[in-house]
Amino acid sequence: NTDAPFDLVHTNRAGKTGLYFPFLQIFGIVGKDEHEFNTIMHMLKGHVLKNKYRYDHYWEDGDIVISEQWLTIHKRWRFEDMANRIIHRIAFDYE
Numbered sequence: 001n002t003d004a005p006f007d008l009v010h011t012n013r014a015g016k017t018g019l020y021f022p023f024l025q026i027f028g029i030v031g032k033d034e035h036e037f038n039t040i041m042h043m044l045k046g047h048v049l050k051n052k053y054r055y056d057h058y059w060e061d062g063d064i065v066i067s068e069q070w071l072t073i074h075k076r077w078r079f080e081d082m083a084n085r086i087i088h089r090i091a092f093d094y095e
Contacts, residue, residue: 007020010071018071019044020070054073
């Protein structure tokens, strides 16, 4: 979104610095042609999707997970009886 650009390097309110990289929501890079964009995206996705940067949670009924969404990427793995899951999501500002 060229109307609301953001920096890839972000420092959150807790003082942690990392990549803010919502790759499914990035469709171009200002000043880069399509080939350069695709090359950069491929490299960055390969980096952030490494196992060492990912948290996998193996759900059990009643689990609660709190995650920081500026510097984390999450994925939901398929599981048995997924059609009957109930999820509650909240978002809040630290202040």
